[in-house]
Amino acid sequence: MAKKFCRIYELPEPAWKMKDCLLTLGNRNTASLSGLALFASTVHRFSTQIRSSQTEMKPDSGRGRYLKARVRSAKKRKPSSTRWLQRQINDPYVKLARQKGLRGRAAFKLLELNDKFRFLAPGDIVVDLGCAPGGWCQIASAKVNSAGRPGQPKGRVIGIDLKPIDPIEGVESYQLDFLDNDSPIRIRELASGPVDAVLSDMATPSTGHRQTDHLKIMALCEAAAEFAIEVLAEGGTFVSKVLAGGAEASLQTRLKENFAKCSNVKPPASRSDSSEKYVVARGFRPSKKYTS
Ligand SMILES: C[S@@+](CC[C@H](N)C(=O)[O-])C[C@H]1O[C@@H](n2cnc3c(N)ncnc32)[C@H](O)[C@@H]1O
Numbered sequence: 226m227a228k229k230f231c232r233i234y235e236l237p238e239p240a241w242k243m244k245d246c247l248l249t250l251g252n253r254n255t256a257s258l259s260g261l262a263l264f265a266s267t268v269h270r271f272s273t274q275i276r277s278s279q280t281e282m283k284p285d286s287g288r289g290r291y292l293k294a295r296v297r298s299a300k301k302r303k304p305s306s307t308r309w310l311q312r313q314i315n316d317p318y319v320k321l322a323r324q325k326g327l328r329g330r331a332a333f334k335l336l337e338l339n340d341k342f343r344f345l346a347p348g349d350i351v352v353d354l355g356c357a358p359g360g361w362c363q364i365a366s367a368k369v370n371s372a373g374r375p376g377q378p379k380g381r382v383i384g385i386d387l388k389p390i391d392p393i394e395g396v397e398s399y400q401l402d403f404l405d406n407d408s409p410i411r412i413r414e415l416a417s418g419p420v421d422a423v424l425s426d427m428a429t430p431s432t433g434h435r436q437t438d439h440l441k442i443m444a445l446c447e448a449a450a451e452f453a454i455e456v457l458a459e460g461g462t463f464v465s466k467v468l469a470g471g472a473e474a475s476l477q478t479r480l481k482e483n484f485a486k487c488s489n490v491k492p493p494a495s496r497s498d499s500s501e502k503y504v505v506a507r508g509f510r511p512s513k514k515y516t517s
Contacts, residue, residue, distance in 0.1 A: 318494050322360070331426060332360030333494035334503065335464075341490065342505050344462035345369055348378030350420045352412060352456070354403050354449050355427030356384030362396045365424065371395035383415050403427065403445070409452045419458030425449035425465040435500070439470030446504075447476055454483050454509070461509040469500040480506045 295311060302310075313319050318330035327333075339345050345368035356362050362384045366372060369380025372395030384390065384398040385408070392398070397415070401408045427445040431438050446465045453463040463484065467473045473489075480487045485508025495501050 312496075327360050327363055328358040329360040330494060332364050334426075334492045335361045335364045335424065337492035337494055338464060338490060338503055338505060339364070339368060341492075342462070342488070342507060344422055344464070344505070344507060346421075347380060349380045349422060350416060350418070351380065351382045351422045351424060352416060352420050353382060353384040354423070354425040354452075355386055355445070356398060357386035357388040357390045359384065359390045359393050359396070359398075361424060361426055362390070362393050362398070365422075366393060366395045369421075380421075381416075383412065385412060403452075404448060409455065412452070413456055416456060420456045420461065421458055422462045422464065423449065423453035423457060425463075428466060436470060439468040439500070442466065442468045443470075443473060443476065446473075450476060450480060450506075453506075457509040457511070459509060459511050460507075463504075463506040463509070465504050467502055467504050469502060473504070477504065480504065483510055484508055485510065 299307070316330065318333050322328070322330050322332060345351065345365060347368070347370040349369040351365045351369055351371075353361050353365060362382050365382045369382060370377045371380045371382045373379040382396045384396055385401045385403060386398070387400070387402055389400045390398050399411075399415070401411065403409075425446060427442075427449065429438070429441045429445070432441075446467050449465050450463060453461070457463065463480070467476070467489075477487060477489070484506035487504065487506045489502055489504055491502045495503075
């Protein structure tokens, strides 16, 4: 009983021992059972909280190697939602995003990519495709100074998404379907000139079928690449989410024709159990046009 109890609730040893002991005492004296059970459940809650806060300080590989806090399944919750919830509460990036006021753990992916390749600078004009809820916009805005802090050139961040986003200072956001025929023209008009970076974190909801998801994201990525080649200034950067699965190789070949350098990166913030990675194409060469 004690062992099973410990495995299910992940209590630290002293706590589960205390609860077990109290419940045994309670069996001997039924009058005090409810009071003891209440005390025991308080100990349980307290110790689980300690346990989960300790866990959040540790790195999470995404495969559950360090997972400690567990979420009990509930009748009305799908197993996939329970898994998602468990992953969220054990994810140090989720906690850090909350602490730093960022709108999601995705923000760290852009931060890490920019730390590695340094493509965002004050004064730059950035287009962020698939920007909701706005984590990438927050990072891009800080890096290009789109809020116009004194002492640095003021840049611009233009974010578009199917969904609206809550306003972010210095970010121009629009609710648009990037795949609509007139969206690229509309974004070009909004930018009213060459753009320094086109970022795409666009993704469709997962179907659960790996190859279908891969093809859907690659379609978005290819459309974003075509757009980038139309709007980027010389030396500009294109960053896009891709899913490993085969079709990304042809995109690489096309990007290599138009950019001086093309890298495939999996930033540490990208979950290791996801086939997601990012293509970072730098040094745009405007003379060579994108052909599909
Ligand atoms: C992973 S989220 C982006 C997260 C974002 N980078 C952030 O940091 O908050 C992917 C987004 O792509 C958007 N998206 C998917 N297809 C799109 C399309 N055709 N046009 C515009 N946005 C799209 C989705 O609505 C979703 O908000």
